[in-house]
Amino acid sequence: MRLLVVEDDPELGRRLSDRLRAADFAVELATCRNEAEDWPDVGAMAAVILDLGLPDGDGIDLLRHWRNARVETPILILTARGSWQDKVEGLNAGADDFVVKPVRFEELQARLNALFRRQQGTRNNLLEIGDLSLDPIARTVEHAGVPLALSKQEFRLLHLFMRRAGQVMSQADILDDLYELDADRELNTVEVLVGRLRRKIGREHIVTQRGMGYRFEK
Amino acid sequence: MSSRPVPGSLRLRFLLAITLWVVLGIGAIWFSAVGIFSKHVEESYHEELEVHVRELGRLAEVGPDGQLRLTRPLSDPRYEEPLSGFYWQITARNRQALRSESMTRGTLDEHIAHSPEILHTLENGPSGPAITYGFTRKGPSDEDIHFVIATDQSELDRLIGSFTRDLSLWLVGLGVFLLATGMAIISFGLHPLDRLSVAIGRLRRGEAQDLEGRYPAEIAPLVADLNAYLHQNADMIAKSRVQAANLAHSLRTPLAVITDEAERLGETAGGREPSKVLLDQARAMEQQIDFQLARARSSTGQPYSARWVRLPEVAEPILRAMKRLHPDKHFVLETNNCDGVQLPLDEVDYSELLSILLDNAGKWATREVKLQFVCEPNQSFTARVIDDGSGMTEKELSHAFEIGSRFDRQKSGSGLGLAIARDLADALGLTLDLSNTPSGLAATVCFHPASIER
Known part of the structure; x- marks a missing residue:
């Protein structure tokens, strides 16, 4: 964020x-x-x-x-x-x-x-979509009740996806949210991060929209 | 300024001076006039009696029968009327005494007339003390004929008394007229002070920013000086507030850095205790800054600046802000019969007070915060902020207005809000009370016009 x-x-x-x-x-x-x-x-x-x-x-x-x-x-x-x-x-x-x-x-x-x-529009900190739940304060993620170990960037990406679930986000949008303007920004970083996240939470959650970007399924 | 003289007032001093002046003046006139008139009447009286005794001497003769007689009656008919107070008597040795018809009893002392010179004295007459004139003249046998005329002293007293009564009546009337005129002059003369009093009243009630109006040359410099002082004072307060705000601003940013450094220190090994000390001290400094700044911002010492609080407009922006600050709480405004009412209070201070109470209620409310305005026929006004929270225990209520009182450290806040609110209420001349209601806690702020008219 x-x-x-x-x-x-x-x-x-x-x-x-x-x-x-x-x-x-x-x-x-x-x-x-x-x-x-x-x-x-x-x-x-x-x-x-x-x-x-x-x-x-x-x-x-x-x-x-x-x-x-x-x-x-x-x-x-x-x-x-x-x-x-x-x-x-x-x-x-x-x-x-x-x-x-x-x-x-x-x-x-x-x-x-x-x-x-x-x-x-929620009253608690917990973001829950399907079998995934993310607590941005405690910085924890659970998949089907099982704690997941995510790197800092993987956590940020999942947090972004879950906040904007259902929306298509380009790689540039994702970079804008994850990195500061003056940071090294390479588009393939997003691809690498998405790949790692898919392996940890399941491929079905993140859908690639060809030529547009990624969408996190609600 | 009251139009009735009150102890120590200029009006009373002037009234006493004029009354003394009128009483002394009228008294002097009375004594002088009565003295002059009495002297004048007495002189006229004596002259008249002398004329009468001379006439008596001219009209008296010894008849062929050797008896005393008058060639004709005296010209004044009062000598013919019985006991009229006007008497004459002629006596001579070996002759029958001749007396006026008015003298139906008694006699006059013939020894008063013992010289050819006309002499007079006060003697007892037939009808009381009498002014008696007499002289002697030689008769045919070289005997002394005594001519005596007497007039009752009461006649002279009656004349003087009648004049004195009339004079007194007129002088009392004149005195009343002079006093009434004097009071009118006092009122006219003191009218600029009455206007000044009205202007001061408007200033105190916050209806004016300085002493308004034109005044006579004797008062105008004083009014100008007072206005200059008021403006200077207002400027000084405004500058002080800005300086206090600037000071607070310049202190808070370094304090934020110190707080951050202390937090970082707390995250290091062995830094927990020093960090706690630093954070506690930083918090104490912050509280002092907030409290003293709130006091500097408030109109303390100048409670009636020229501002008005208009209802319900004063509450509307605050409630909009509260809805953003506490979006999960429902804020309700009940203006009752107060729409359009204006209170002679500093709007900034009153807004600050309402904001503190509403924010406090917003933190503690379960769902709803109510702001109620109630206007009484006696011009008193009450604002009540009621939440539907858990209320306070008696112990909490008794410490609620103390600096640093926080009853739930999980909620944000400095514990200063209610202390500042009480300070603001005192500065504005309002009363602020907290009480439990069936739904939660109520903060009641009362405005009594009498509390402003100190």
Whole structure:
């Protein structure tokens, strides 16, 4: 899952990105409003973590800009502004959650997962499709009740497939979600990963749509 | 400013001064007028009696029979009327005394007339104390003929008394008129202060941002100074709030880095304890920042800034935000009879207060949070935030407003919300109470107009 973090403080931005990467997110970091506003695929992000006090503009305005542009990505405001006036303004401008700095990473992760759950319309963290179940918090996968051992990238791919079950995803879509923009991105990496995942969960779950990409069967 | 004089008021001071002035003035006039009139009347009276005694001397003669007689009656008919208070008497040795017809009893003391010079004194007359004039003249046998005229003192007293009564009546009327005029002048003179009082009332109720209106040259500089002070104070508070927010902002980001470093430390071997200490201290710092910033943001010390809370508009954006923040909870607004009502409260502070209570209720509610507005006929207003959660125990209720009170550490929050809410309520002059209801917990915020009029 790819996240966009908009944070102007370089130290905090770096630490937050590291933490999120350690939690298996692919993280893009924008350090000012203009950079975030020009980000090419905000709509494809799993979520945006947005600071309000940016050096070249207000985060609330950026939030409104995205919502006016029909960007539906969940947006969590992470800011040093703690007044309810700011919270109400931020939430009514289209934010899905509002967290005041400093925040324990554990809580931030829980709030992000709550956003993902809300987006998927489920009340618990567990994703269940057929005989597969995936817990993104505990980072466990079970196949017919039997725990599966997956690598970090295999887990991310399965998580993506299960979140978008029934949808056809191109290799580029998958790369966008799994890797950061400046990472080494080779299309055959996806083929290799899909092959390994099929061997572990069964071929029937992932269908190849020739010339289009892959679809995870519901 | 009240139009009735109250102790220590300028109105009372002016009223007392004018009353004293009027009483002294009227009293002086009364004493002077009565004195001058009495003197004038007495002089006229004495002159008249002297004329009468001279006339008596001219009209008296010794008849052929050797008896005293008058050639004609005195010109004043009051000497003919019995006991009229006007008497005369003529006596001479070895002759029968001659008396006025008015003197039906008693006699006049002939010794008053013991000299050719006209003399007068106060004597007892036939009908009380009398002013008596007399002189002597030689008769045919070289005897002394005593001419005495007397007039009751009461006659003079009656004249003076009548004048004094009339004068007193008029002077009392004049005094009342002067006092009424004085009060009108006080009211007219103090009217700018009354307007100033109204302007201060509007300022206190938050209906104005400064002292409005034009004032006389004596008050205008004071009003201008006060307005300058108010604006300076408001600017200072606004700047302080911005500075406090900036300070909090600049502290929170490094604090976030410290928190992260502490968390990382906790993940290393042997770093658990130092990490806990760092995280606890970071949390304490965060609480202090939040609490002090909330206090700085609130209108403490300046409770009646020129803002209004409009119902139900104040709650609508907050409820929209709450629905996003707690999407699995149902937020309901019951405005009852409060649509269109305006409260003289700082909107930002009141919104902050409602937000804290609604967010708190949203965290604890099972399914529904209700915001009820109730407007009473006596202008008091109640906002109740009711959740359908588990409520609080008596012990929890008694500690609910303390800084750092958290009853479920699994739920997000700093444990500051209700402490800040109580602080905000106090600053706004509102009462805030928590109580259990059959459905859950209710936070009740009451506004009493009397609490504003301090």
